[in-house]
Amino acid sequence: MSFLLPKLTSKKEVDHAIKSTAEKVLVLRFGRDEDPVCLQLDDILSKTSSDLSKMSAIYLVDVDRTPVYTQYFDISYIPSTVFFFNGQHMKVDYGSPDHTKFVGSFKTKQDFIDLVEVIYRGAMRGKLIVQSPIDPKNIPKYDLLYQDI
């Protein structure tokens, strides 16, 4: 499934994507192509990408190739999905401790579509953080490991 979505392999490419995607939600999936949960997520992303083509642009980023971003976004679990709009990082309150990214896969395609739509609408209204429409039951739970605690 990951061969259906465009991939970004270097920091420069990611920079370019962030700066040049205009008036669309930019979805960056950070992970590895072989990881099973990443495969699930990639499946959902590729199946919905054409429906969301007017509202969003979806790219896959390999965490091993872009250590700068992996480190900047503090990506400890893969897959992690980060959203941008017009070069601005969009935060979403999923009910999980980390608002800056979505960790794990989505349960259904509709969940992802709803999320992208909510982000798009929020961005159109000038909001930098939006409330996720996904049922908290369907948000994957993970333990945020704090350092030295």
Next chain:
Amino acid sequence: MAPAERCPLCRQTFFCGRGHVYSRKHRRQLKEALERLLPQVEAARKAIRAAQVERYVPEHERRCWCLCCGCEVRKHLSHGNLTVLHGGLLEHLASPEHKKATNRFWWENKAEFQMKEKFLISPQDYARFKKSMVKGLDSYEEKEDEVIKEMAAQIREVEHSRQELVRSVLEPQAVPDPEEGSSALGSWKGTNSQAASTSQQPSYLDLQPAPELDWMETGQPLTFIGHQDAPGVGNIHSGAIPPWMVQEEEHSSGNQQIGPSHEEFLKEKEKQKLKKLPPDRVGANFDHDSSTSVGWLPSFGRVWNNGRRWQSRHQFKTEAAARNKQSHKEKKPKVS
């Protein structure tokens, strides 16, 4: 002229006296009345031999008009939940009053003598009927018991199969939490897929259900790729500079063409579309052309804050001011 008399059969007044009975009209009426009554009596007579007992139904309240006695008689005999068919009629027909009334009727209306017997039930017949009624009651009870037993067996079977289903699903599970499992099952996959998979291969339940059950709990555990902490370098939570804002060398390809290139033309078209978008959306005033300085992007991190963006922004600004002041102080110590 004879005095006016009313014939109940013809439902008419006549003045002929005793002669009326022999008139054509009267005879016709008589024939029809008897013909109406006969089938009922015949049905009752049949019931003497084989009395039928049935569950009570409001239809059993029906009444029959006895011509001879001139009264309504309950056709079926019912008691509680059960009914004996034609019981009521038989009882009436066997009674002595009815016999007397029949005799009188026959004499008055001058009906055929042979017909009379058909409308009477002798006491012996009635006794026979009572015996068969008892037999009928017994057999009815037996039947009811059978039906109840059958239903119980069916219910037991269904319950059993349900238990099997639950058991077979719970057994090969890795997660030792049957309640969680069964409730998650119930709320997620429809029982269809589960039933299909378990009915087909109850012995080997794949990992398929197990990961689905674990979905929200432990995840088909997410791959952990290590603490992303490089001390000294900030990340999004600490409010560091995003990598895409970091100024880097830009390689410009030397394509010296005069006038707008094809790409630029397309970009112009895009810009036309932009005018239709809401003006207060995020990044509307994003200046694509200007080069951005380091401290431009107002992404403050502050994930762990509750509260409004304004507050985190305010905090950032105060901290930035403090930082600048400090660096200012270090750089240029004031010479007083």
